[in-house]
Amino acid sequence: xxxxxxxxxxxxxxxxxxxxxxxxxxxxxxxxxxxxxxxxxxxxxxxxxxxxxxxxxxxxxxxxxxxxxxxxxxxxxxxxxxxxxxxxxxxxxxxxxxxxxxxxxxxxxxxxxxxxxxxxxxxxxxxxxxxxxxxxxxxxxxxxxxxxxxxxxxxxxxxxxxxxxxxxxxxxxxxxxxxxxxxxxxxxxxxxxxxxxxxxxxxxxxxxxxxxxxxxxxxxxxxxxxxxxxxxxxxxxxxxxxxxxxxxxxxxxxxxxxxxxxxxxxxxxxxxxxxxxxxxxxxxxxxxxxxxxxxxxx
Amino acid sequence: xxxxxxxxxxxxxxxxxxxxxxxxxxxxxxxxxxxxxxxxxxxxxxxxxxxxxxxxxxxxxxxxxxxxxxxxxxxxxxxxxxxxxxxxxxxxxxxxxxxxxxxxxxxxxxxxxxxxxxxxxxxxxxxxxxxxxxxxxxxxxxxxxxxxxxxxxxxxxxxxxxxxxxxxxxxxxxxxxxxxxxxxxxxxxxxxxxxxxxxxxxxxxxxxxxxxxxxxxxxxxxxxxxxxxxxxxxxxxxxx
Numbered sequence: 001x002x003x004x005x006x007x008x009x010x011x012x013x014x015x016x017x018x019x020x021x022x023x024x025x026x027x028x029x030x031x032x033x034x035x036x037x038x039x040x041x042x043x044x045x046x047x048x049x050x051x052x053x054x055x056x057x058x059x060x061x062x063x064x065x066x067x068x069x070x071x072x073x074x075x076x077x078x079x080x081x082x083x084x085x086x087x088x089x090x091x092x093x094x095x096x097x098x099x100x101x102x103x104x105x106x107x108x109x110x111x112x113x114x115x116x117x118x119x120x121x122x123x124x125x126x127x128x129x130x131x132x133x134x135x136x137x138x139x140x141x142x143x144x145x146x147x148x149x150x151x152x153x154x155x156x157x158x159x160x161x162x163x164x165x166x167x168x169x170x171x172x173x174x175x176x177x178x179x180x181x182x183x184x185x186x187x188x189x190x191x192x193x194x195x196x197x198x199x200x201x202x203x204x205x206x207x208x209x210x211x212x213x214x215x216x217x218x219x220x221x222x223x224x225x226x227x228x229x230x231x232x233x234x235x236x237x238x239x240x241x242x243x244x245x246x247x248x249x250x251x252x253x254x255x256x257x258x259x260x261x262x263x264x265x266x267x268x269x270x271x272x273x274x275x276x277x278x279x280x281x282x283x284x285x286x287x288x289x290x291x292x293x294x295x296x297x298x
Numbered sequence: 299x300x301x302x303x304x305x306x307x308x309x310x311x312x313x314x315x316x317x318x319x320x321x322x323x324x325x326x327x328x329x330x331x332x333x334x335x336x337x338x339x340x341x342x343x344x345x346x347x348x349x350x351x352x353x354x355x356x357x358x359x360x361x362x363x364x365x366x367x368x369x370x371x372x373x374x375x376x377x378x379x380x381x382x383x384x385x386x387x388x389x390x391x392x393x394x395x396x397x398x399x400x401x402x403x404x405x406x407x408x409x410x411x412x413x414x415x416x417x418x419x420x421x422x423x424x425x426x427x428x429x430x431x432x433x434x435x436x437x438x439x440x441x442x443x444x445x446x447x448x449x450x451x452x453x454x455x456x457x458x459x460x461x462x463x464x465x466x467x468x469x470x471x472x473x474x475x476x477x478x479x480x481x482x483x484x485x486x487x488x489x490x491x492x493x494x495x496x497x498x499x500x501x502x503x504x505x506x507x508x509x510x511x512x513x514x515x516x517x518x519x520x521x522x523x524x525x526x527x528x529x530x531x532x533x534x535x536x537x538x
Binding site: 175 | 381
């Protein structure tokens with residue numbers, strides 16, 4: 001009897017920890033969404049497709065060059081910053097100047113589906129995964145078995161969150177991103193160019209997609225059509241955590257990971273449905289997010 | 299004669315298809331305080347927004363320090379030395395007092411002087427010095443107004459545009475704000491002011507323009523307009 005209880009507890013603990021570890025990847029994606037939403041005012045629905053693209057970059061770097069995915073991550077980060085800046089200039093700059101946000105949103109949707117089709121044509125719809133020497137290895141902490149790749153993904157997410165927070169708090173351009181997120185008109189009056197800030201925020205968002213893609217490919221299988229679902233997950237994480245709050249976005253992702261892994265144990269197959277249910281409940285009853293302190297207006 | 303610091307000539311402006319200003323001409327001499335007065339909807343804020351670049355003029359000219367700034371983007375105009383404190387203050391309420399001030403010195407031309415400018419702002423507004431780490435949105439209305447003005451001063455402006463700086467403030471705080479405007483002007487900053495409190499606006503003004511339904515209908519020194527029976531009847535009488 002006791003043996004059964006401790007076994008159950010062990011399983012629950014592992015579920016919880018695995019949910020936390022995997023959810024941190026949603027969190028990284030959500031931070032990217034949050035930065036882009038704050039400045040450009042749209043839900044960047046191509047975020048998931050960009051993550052999958054980053055995943056393919058890691059996959060091919062591993063297959064063709066034998067590069068370790070975590071090494072690829074270091075290279076991919078500056079590359080995806082540049083790709084993000086270029087994408088903004090090519091696709092979004094003109095639309096972002098319009099007061100109607102729908103054009104920008106539709107461009108993001110178009111980009112998402114175009115990437116899916118292109119990846120499917122170039123690399124076939126077959127699921128791919130990176131199998132390194134350590135992919136299936138794990139270690140034990142407090143009687144729980146943890147996967148190496150998931151733990152690495154979690155650490156990467158923590159570091160990414162920390163770096164983005166420092167960027168937003170300590171650099172002048174980071175402060176400008178926060179200023180534009182709060183009040184675009186007042187930002188231009190102090191001398192901030194919205195396009196520049198949009199571009200920087202967008203580039204950082206895409207760099208975070210690259211980070212999430214590398215850790216995803218190192219942990220899971222990817223296929224070209226996985227992206228849209230990931231965008232939705234990131235959106236849910238963002239709603240749970242609250243907009244305009246980097247730590248909250250990470251926490252929202254982790255919470256979503258825990259909800260999914262918990263419900264897949266108690267209600268097998270219902271993981272996604274429970275995630276969406278949590279999304280709706282939060283939007284209905286706490287639209288500002290779970291981790292946002294309401295600010296008193298004096 | 300020296301040309302005015304700011305000169306608006308024959309300006310038409312508005313929002314989309316709605317025209318709000320017709321053929322407006324206003325001059326602001328260097329070193330002066332100029333007030334724009336008039337009823338709600340007379341076009342005062344529209345004029346300020348067109349000068350600082352938030353709105354594009356439909357017709358007419360805007361000259362600042364001998365240079366045409368009509369149609370320039372606001373972030374470019376502020377870098378030429380014209381700072382606009384908008385109605386409602388436009389503070390970054392989720393950021394700290396210090397961060398708001400630092401962002402005030404965002405333009406490349408003044409960023410190198412951030413420390414000097416901070417010292418100047420803290421001298422003008424000693425209370426901000428004690429609150430550098432406070433979230434701007436959690437301060438009182440008067441403190442927020444001081445911060446908004448202080449942030450504009452961080453850009454080392456030669457012209458400071460203030461839209462309704464006394465809005466929502468108690469009488470004592472209003473006096474404090476007007477005292478600060480006086481001191482800023484004494485330190486060499488030219489002021490263009492829009493103010494609901496017309497008596498106060500005319501008392502402090504070297505020159506004032508009266509706007510009515512988008513047109514300048516009267517101008518003169520503050521004292522002349524204060525003494526004008528029509529002005530008193532239309533704008534001040536009802537207020538006692």
